[in-house]
Amino acid sequence: MADEGDVLTNLDNQPGANGADTQPTAGFINQYIKDLSVENPSAPASFQWKDAPKIDLQFNIGANPVNDEVNEVELKINATAECDAGQLYVIELVYAGLVGIRNLPEDQAHMFLYAEAPRILFPFARRVIAEASRDLGFQPLMIDPIDFNGLYVQRLQQKQQEDAAAGAAPAGNA
Template sequence: MDDLGTPQGFDMTAGDAADTAPAAGMISQYVKDLSFENPNAPAIYQNQAAPGIDVQFNIGAQQVGEEVHELVLKIEVRAEAEGKTAFIVDLSYAGLFGFRNVPADQIQPFMLGEAPRLLFPFARRVLADAVRDGGFPPLLLEPIDFAQLYMQQAEANAGTAQPNTPETGHA
């Protein structure tokens, strides 16, 4: 990254007319929203049973500037032990991505397949730290193949009248 936080090799300013090579890059990443709830403390710490974990993901993308898109990776985790909630974590981790000379039909596959792959390790760390700071062992999520998930969703939507839109990430 340069002094302004722009990825090296990615210039958000207009180049000369001969500069027509496609370019995509991450401009920044950030926690957009983070919530940790521990509704049954301190009694939950006396429970010796390992909690059952339910993890839900949602990806949303929207254009926020002429050549800039935001991706929000939302992760919701609910842990229960013996019928009681151990903890609930809601994380919205976002990134800004810049595009130059990229065909419009290539932006959505990047934003819903590649961009979440780039953000996920950082979101995973924030989530693990929040759970650990809440008094539980860190929750380490398994890697996710976002490109494969995007391809599966695109194939499933190929026969529907409402294709994915870059704004929402779903039909």
């Protein structure tokens, strides 16, 4: 019978024969709600309003180092619903995850933190927003999926264009 323990040992990312741990790894350690603010400022009058709400949805991604191998990735989502009569609700969520990264090239680590990690966190944050809007007494706000990888590539291209434009600008007096 084969020794199945080797599979589990390999997943534990044990050091190699020379004691060096050189295998590239990235993964989640934990995920959690870091901050959640839910407001229903016009209740109970807002439940009588008949016009369709306008939803303003904004999100931002941040990453903060915790130590050499762990980063906290934050997915910030702000959802505001308003109609002609006034504001229905405001939901502000910071959904975060602790991400462990070891032996990844810097460009791949950056992509994991700002594209892949938010993609993994998003369904959980989406559920929190949907439940919060429902608990406020409104229809659940189901946020459409977001292409974090596409946004990451778009932002990189935009930054490269900005850097190229800055590099083409004439230098100051020497």
